[in-house]
Amino acid sequence: MRDAHGAGSDHGQLGDAVPDRAPAAPLAGSALDALPASRSPRARAARPAGGWWKATLGLAVFWLLAASPAFLNVGSYWLYLATLTLVYVLAAAGLNVILGYAGQISLAQGAFMGIGGYTVAILVAQHGWPMLAALAAGGFVGFGLGLLVGIPALRMNTHYLAMMTLGVEVVYLAVVTNQGGLTGGARGMSVPVGLRIGPLHLTSGFAYELFVAVVVTLVLGGLVFILRSPWGRAFKGIRENETRAAMLGVNIRAYKLMAFAIGCSVAAIGGGMITPLLGFVDPDTFGLGLSFQLLLMVVVGGRGRFEGAILGALLVTLLPQFLQATQNVYLLVFAALTILLLMYMPRGMVALLDWLWLKILRRPVPELTK
Amino acid sequence: MSLLSAERAPSAAGSPAEPVLRSEGLHMRFGGVVALDGVDIDVPEGGILGLIGPNGSGKSTWVNCASGILRPTSGRITFHGRDVTGWAPHRMYRLGLGRTFQRLENFPDMSLLDNMLLSVQESQGSLASRLFRHTEHAERDRALSLLEFMGIAALKSERAGSLSYGQQKLADLAMALMANPKVVILDEPMAGVNPALIEQLVDRITELNANGTTFLIIEHNLDVVMELCGRLVVLDHGTKIAEGPPDEIQANEDVLEAYFGR
Numbered sequence: 001m002r003d004a005h006g007a008g009s010d011h012g013q014l015g016d017a018v019p020d021r022a023p024a025a026p027l028a029g030s031a032l033d034a035l036p037a038s039r040s041p042r043a044r045a046a047r048p049a050g051g052w053w054k055a056t057l058g059l060a061v062f063w064l065l066a067a068s069p070a071f072l073n074v075g076s077y078w079l080y081l082a083t084l085t086l087v088y089v090l091a092a093a094g095l096n097v098i099l100g101y102a103g104q105i106s107l108a109q110g111a112f113m114g115i116g117g118y119t120v121a122i123l124v125a126q127h128g129w130p131m132l133a134a135l136a137a138g139g140f141v142g143f144g145l146g147l148l149v150g151i152p153a154l155r156m157n158t159h160y161l162a163m164m165t166l167g168v169e170v171v172y173l174a175v176v177t178n179q180g181g182l183t184g185g186a187r188g189m190s191v192p193v194g195l196r197i198g199p200l201h202l203t204s205g206f207a208y209e210l211f212v213a214v215v216v217t218l219v220l221g222g223l224v225f226i227l228r229s230p231w232g233r234a235f236k237g238i239r240e241n242e243t244r245a246a247m248l249g250v251n252i253r254a255y256k257l258m259a260f261a262i263g264c265s266v267a268a269i270g271g272g273m274i275t276p277l278l279g280f281v282d283p284d285t286f287g288l289g290l291s292f293q294l295l296l297m298v299v300v301g302g303r304g305r306f307e308g309a310i311l312g313a314l315l316v317t318l319l320p321q322f323l324q325a326t327q328n329v330y331l332l333v334f335a336a337l338t339i340l341l342l343m344y345m346p347r348g349m350v351a352l353l354d355w356l357w358l359k360i361l362r363r364p365v366p367e368l369t370k
Numbered sequence: 371m372s373l374l375s376a377e378r379a380p381s382a383a384g385s386p387a388e389p390v391l392r393s394e395g396l397h398m399r400f401g402g403v404v405a406l407d408g409v410d411i412d413v414p415e416g417g418i419l420g421l422i423g424p425n426g427s428g429k430s431t432w433v434n435c436a437s438g439i440l441r442p443t444s445g446r447i448t449f450h451g452r453d454v455t456g457w458a459p460h461r462m463y464r465l466g467l468g469r470t471f472q473r474l475e476n477f478p479d480m481s482l483l484d485n486m487l488l489s490v491q492e493s494q495g496s497l498a499s500r501l502f503r504h505t506e507h508a509e510r511d512r513a514l515s516l517l518e519f520m521g522i523a524a525l526k527s528e529r530a531g532s533l534s535y536g537q538q539k540l541a542d543l544a545m546a547l548m549a550n551p552k553v554v555i556l557d558e559p560m561a562g563v564n565p566a567l568i569e570q571l572v573d574r575i576t577e578l579n580a581n582g583t584t585f586l587i588i589e590h591n592l593d594v595v596m597e598l599c600g601r602l603v604v605l606d607h608g609t610k611i612a613e614g615p616p617d618e619i620q621a622n623e624d625v626l627e628a629y630f631g632r
Contacts, residue, residue, distance in 0.1 A: 226501065228504060229500060229501050229503065229504055230487075230488075230491040230500040230506075233480070233487060233488050233491060234488065234491070234500075236479070236488075237477050237488045240477035240480060241476065241478075243475065244471065244476065244477070246458070246460050247459045247462075247463060247468075247471075247475075248460075248488060248489045248492065248545065248548075248549075249463035249464055249491075249492030251492070251497065252460070254497055255497075
């Protein structure tokens with residue numbers, strides 16, 4: 001610790017030793033040297049109150065929902081939908097790293113899901129790879145291509161970056177449609193349904209859903225690890241004030257690239273779990289609409305907040321199902337609800353969650369609409 | 371005592387007035403506008419240099435070139451004799467150059483403490499090592515002592531954007547100091563700050579300087595400039611029109627003309 005800052009500094013001595021000094025008291029060197037060395041208590045490193053409670057509660061709710069088909073008698077359609085929702089949770093969380101944390105827009109998230117989907121399809125169906133290895137490979141391919149795309153794309157900002165990533169999406173569609181030998185072209189290719197791990201053969205909808213839930217939990221855990229490290233702080237710093245961050249030593253390009261590639265990699269892992277679910281992949285599976293849908297999930301849920309993307313993914317995938325009672329106007333109703341939500345809760349669904357949480361804790365609640 | 375960065379390795383050349391940061395023939399043009407027209411400035415080690423001049427004279431442009439935000443059209447920037455022209459800001463920072471900005475520049479949606487921690491996290495280790503550095507006790511301690519030094523430690527958990535203007539100015543300086551920079555450039559630190567706080571800022575700067583930090587200060591408040599700076603450089607229309615001790619500059623005809631016209 002002594003040399004943590006170079007220049008042989010031993011500022012650690014200050015710590016809590018001077019708590020009752022008058023605010024503007026001058027800092028006389030000799031006097032401070034005489035102060036006893038003290039370390040700040042570990043507790044001070046904790047996040048704002050309730051962080052761990054919230055995380056534990058969130059994880060419990062997540063798994064309660066994921067495991068609910070075990071004790072609820074749901075049909076195969078709902079199992080399929082639950083699995084798909086889990087995948088979207090993952091892809092939206094990935095986009096949230098890019099958009100919500102690092103503040104960079106990407107309209108290519110659907111394409112990167114597709115890259116994962118096709119990687120798994122090709123490796124499993126054509127080369128006989130085990131599914132898990134193919135899925136991991138999909139994550140790496142997503143990361144690598146994310147870097148490759150990010151190097152030129154992230155030189156741009158805002159709407160230029162949006163157009164650039166939109167271009168990536170178009171290129172993806174062109175490649176998978178035209179490289180018939182590899183991808184089956186416009187007709188697509190079929191993939192073995194479900195998952196085989198050694199003797200285990202998880203083809204039932206519920207078993208596969210549980211597998212997806214495990215992967216989603218692990219990958220989300222990895223994202224939490226990254227976002228709680230100094231990287232997460234650098235991402236946010238770039239979002240909040242790029243110039244100042246650069247002037248404080250943050251290598252803007254390196255961090256932007258990392259955020260982008262991580263988001264792409266997570267999307268690819270998500271996409272890789274969709275192909276064995278459908279047993280099939282074609283260019284329409286991961287179309288342009290998907291990218292916009294993922295963007296909607298992050299914005300509606302609450303960008304820059306971890307639980308935001310998860311909430312958004314749940315809402316955007318499941319709400320239309322409940323709106324089917326309205327039959328052919330359901331899209332209209334859905335769009336209207338989305339617009340109202342964004343108008344009156346610009347911070348997204350997390351604002352509602354925060355509000356509820358503070359109500360439960362009986363703390364003063366902020367206004368929802370700000 | 372090192373909060374204020376006392377222990378510096380003595381510079382190889384040894385001379386106390388050795389320039390730590392220097393520009394030679396610095397030109398910067400934006401299209402047809404010449405913002406800097408061959409400016410030579412030496413920032414002497416251990417001193418407080420004032421950079422003054424009317425609005426639009428090129429002060430901020432010089433600072434932006436020196437700190438790597440702008441790449442000069444021509445000319446050289448050296449740091450401890452090393453050519454650093456066109457280096458990216460984060461590399462200048464790692465060499466030991468800290469700065470604040472004319473406007474408030476912080477991370478409004480992050481806590482004050484996180485603002486401070488971001489200000490130091492890049493000063494050590496590699497990109498990869500930072501992914502695994504989840505406990506930062508030393509950094510936290512330093513951040514809290516600096517906030518204490520500035521008198522705003524009680525606000526550490528507040529959103530930086532919710533602090534008052536003056537508090538953000540103090541935080542700005544604290545952030546620039548986090549990584550123990552050798553040279554700190556302050557771009558109008560007193561602008562819009564109330565008199566009581568100005569006094570506090572002046573005290574802090576004097577004290578930091580006494581402990582070995584070199585300052586370059588752009589400031590329009592001439593009382594502050596006269597009080598703090600051992601030496602002044604005056605820019606006008608992108609050229610250096612005068613340089614010397616404050617009392618000499620005050621009497622300089624060219625300077626008076628630049629400010630007030632004739």
